[in-house]
Amino acid sequence: MYKLDGGLDHILVDEAQDTSPAQWEVIRLLSDEFFAGDGAREALDGD
Numbered sequence: 001m002y003k004l005d006g007g008l009d010h011i012l013v014d015e016a017q018d019t020s021p022a023q024w025e026v027i028r029l030l031s032d033e034f035f036a037g038d039g040a041r042e043a044l045d046g047d
Contacts, residue, residue, distance in 0.1 A: 011031055013019060
């Protein structure tokens, strides 16, 4: 298991259409830091 307390720079979700609700919740919890505070940004790309 990797140590995550240093923060995350990116989250990549491959095959997002196959992601379960429980997995989306984990992604949401990990990504909360990206969407908080000044300068929060969101980048989405889909095929």
